[in-house]
Amino acid sequence: MGYGRLGSSESIASLPESVASLPQLLPNQIQEAKSKSPKRKHKLILLAILSLVLLVASAISAVLLVERRTKGSAGSEAAIRRKPTQAISQTCSKTGYPNLCVNSLLDFPGALNAGERDLVHISFNMTLQRVGKALYGASKIANFAMETRVRSAYEDCFELLDESVDQLARSLMTVAPSPDGERQSGSSQDVMTWLSAALTNQDTCTEGFSDVNGYVKDHMGEQLRDLSELVSNCLALYAFSSGDEDFSGIPIQNRRKLLEKSLPVKKSGFPAWLTRRERRLLDMPVTGIQADIVVSQDGNGTYKTISEAIKAAPERSDRRTIIYVRAGRYEEKNVIKVGRKKTNLMFIGDGKSRTIISGGKSVFDNVTTFHTASFAATGAGFIARDMTFENWAGPAKHQAVALRVGADHAVVYRCNIIGYQDTLYVHSQRQFFRECAVYGTVDFIFGNAAVVFQNCSLYSRKPMALQKNTVTAQNRKDPNQNTGISIHNCRILAAPDLEASKGNFSTYLGRPWKMYSRTVYMQTFIGDHIHPRGWLEWNTTFALDTLYYGEYMNYGPGGAIGQRVTWPGYRVITTLVEAGKFTVGQFIYGSSWLPSTGVAFSAGLSV
Numbered sequence: 001m002g003y004g005r006l007g008s009s010e011s012i013a014s015l016p017e018s019v020a021s022l023p024q025l026l027p028n029q030i031q032e033a034k035s036k037s038p039k040r041k042h043k044l045i046l047l048a049i050l051s052l053v054l055l056v057a058s059a060i061s062a063v064l065l066v067e068r069r070t071k072g073s074a075g076s077e078a079a080i081r082r083k084p085t086q087a088i089s090q091t092c093s094k095t096g097y098p099n100l101c102v103n104s105l106l107d108f109p110g111a112l113n114a115g116e117r118d119l120v121h122i123s124f125n126m127t128l129q130r131v132g133k134a135l136y137g138a139s140k141i142a143n144f145a146m147e148t149r150v151r152s153a154y155e156d157c158f159e160l161l162d163e164s165v166d167q168l169a170r171s172l173m174t175v176a177p178s179p180d181g182e183r184q185s186g187s188s189q190d191v192m193t194w195l196s197a198a199l200t201n202q203d204t205c206t207e208g209f210s211d212v213n214g215y216v217k218d219h220m221g222e223q224l225r226d227l228s229e230l231v232s233n234c235l236a237l238y239a240f241s242s243g244d245e246d247f248s249g250i251p252i253q254n255r256r257k258l259l260e261k262s263l264p265v266k267k268s269g270f271p272a273w274l275t276r277r278e279r280r281l282l283d284m285p286v287t288g289i290q291a292d293i294v295v296s297q298d299g300n301g302t303y304k305t306i307s308e309a310i311k312a313a314p315e316r317s318d319r320r321t322i323i324y325v326r327a328g329r330y331e332e333k334n335v336i337k338v339g340r341k342k343t344n345l346m347f348i349g350d351g352k353s354r355t356i357i358s359g360g361k362s363v364f365d366n367v368t369t370f371h372t373a374s375f376a377a378t379g380a381g382f383i384a385r386d387m388t389f390e391n392w393a394g395p396a397k398h399q400a401v402a403l404r405v406g407a408d409h410a411v412v413y414r415c416n417i418i419g420y421q422d423t424l425y426v427h428s429q430r431q432f433f434r435e436c437a438v439y440g441t442v443d444f445i446f447g448n449a450a451v452v453f454q455n456c457s458l459y460s461r462k463p464m465a466l467q468k469n470t471v472t473a474q475n476r477k478d479p480n481q482n483t484g485i486s487i488h489n490c491r492i493l494a495a496p497d498l499e500a501s502k503g504n505f506s507t508y509l510g511r512p513w514k515m516y517s518r519t520v521y522m523q524t525f526i527g528d529h530i531h532p533r534g535w536l537e538w539n540t541t542f543a544l545d546t547l548y549y550g551e552y553m554n555y556g557p558g559g560a561i562g563q564r565v566t567w568p569g570y571r572v573i574t575t576l577v578e579a580g581k582f583t584v585g586q587f588i589y590g591s592s593w594l595p596s597t598g599v600a601f602s603a604g605l606s607v
Helices: 019-034 038-065 073-079 086-092 098-106 116-139 148-175 188-208 215-224 227-241 276-283 306-312 576-580
Strands: 293-295 321-325 328-330 336-338 345-349 355-359 375-377 383-385 388-391 403-405 410-413 416-418 424-426 430-434 437-440 445-447 450-454 457-460 469-474 484-488 491-494 507-512 518-522 548-552 570-572
Touching: 086 098, 086 116, 098 116, 098 227, 116 148, 116 215, 116 227, 148 188, 148 215, 148 227, 188 215, 188 227, 276 345, 276 383, 293 306, 306 321, 306 336, 403 410, 457 469, 469 484, 469 518, 507 518, 507 548, 548 576
Parallel strands: 293 321, 321 345, 328 355, 336 375, 345 383, 355 388, 375 403, 383 410, 388 416, 403 424, 410 430, 416 437, 424 445, 430 450, 437 457, 445 469, 450 484, 457 491, 469 507, 484 518, 518 548, 548 570
Antiparallel strands: none
């Protein structure tokens, strides 16, 4: 991976349309903007985004503040403008950046008259507006001449800020009350996932500029100022406010004991977010599947390229769109990408050895790690089965991603993901990999999703001279993010090239990319190529007392724990309750920190 993206008193019902419809209006207005001339494209898109962001936020503020502000309150509010109320002080004391929290709320209309719970909504509102303004500010330099590396970082940020606006808007719509006082669609797990992803986006954006200098970096730094801290504060406030429901953002080692409702898990072992039809599609022979779009290089399908098929797929669809990719090696001019508006796309190949999506971009091409992916997916509900994702750049080219996934409720089934350094970028949101084979060397599974690998084979390859192999590099930055890597019932193996020379190279289960890195291995076979210490430091003592690395009932010659590291954050998990938090049934639903009264072991732990 990279080493180093109001106060109105009107009721919501009196607004044009309902606020709940605004996120659906957003893509239509953006699409209209995109139909204009290319030169004006960025500006028009951002004007549409910013206007709707402000409209959403202002409308929800109206609900929160209705009848709070009396006719004479304006003068009294101005008189105590810089003095926080007790509610603000108490609310902000729960965050990681209390001074920023206080100062931001003091400047926001209505905050001085709000109670603690309403301050959570106001914090979301304020942060959404700030991110929307940052996106608009970023658009102002879209037409500036930029070097390739700088342009790559800039485009990453633009995309990630756009995604953050969407994630924060959905979060705000979920936590804010509707006119009848009921909470709207979305669960607390959803909100924590979206906020965690928004924070990861800002981190990725900032990191993309870490090794460049100049005006673009300075301009983007100004737009991004305080954004990560504001989103972090939203995470902390929501974790505390929803603590009496079904989620607590407190890390396991410091958690409060709270009641948990068991979540449904399908007996098939797949996450319960998959419908019965989708589970059938995952196991059905290709010949029995009626595809919506067929990709075939010989011209006998609907399209010859995967990019054309994605472009033709519907946007923001609730219906599953099946794209059948016939046998062949698909190496297209640009990154093959499923954007966030392309929801519920399912890609089915003819088999791991027959349908191959390939690319060779690396950081040596003067682009960010984020930009190197051969295939990238951010549209929710992304599914892939029976194909290979490959980056052939080789170990000497360093960071080179084969597959990047930032899609929520993503499933990758019976696929190969092949590369060397940074093979699989599990960037953000909830993901599930089953019966896949992943090949790589340095940090070859990395990112900040909430992801479970089940029944997978993870192969370490022969690295460059003097390099050490690390299977994972998890980059959880904030203690309230509901993210981490769970490797359950898998096989940690040496690829044939490493097997022949494994005595010359050390291989480790993982190392901490960020402060609250979290990775667990459970009931997994670990080969003898894994170093007895198990885990590797990132940089001397960095994160050793704040990370969470766990092992539970692993076996094989590399599974012995007698010589493992003794870091404060490393633990041998000994209870079903704690191990159960990292299963399909709990971890990728976002309830991984809560005590459990029962684990669905048929789809969770094997007992």
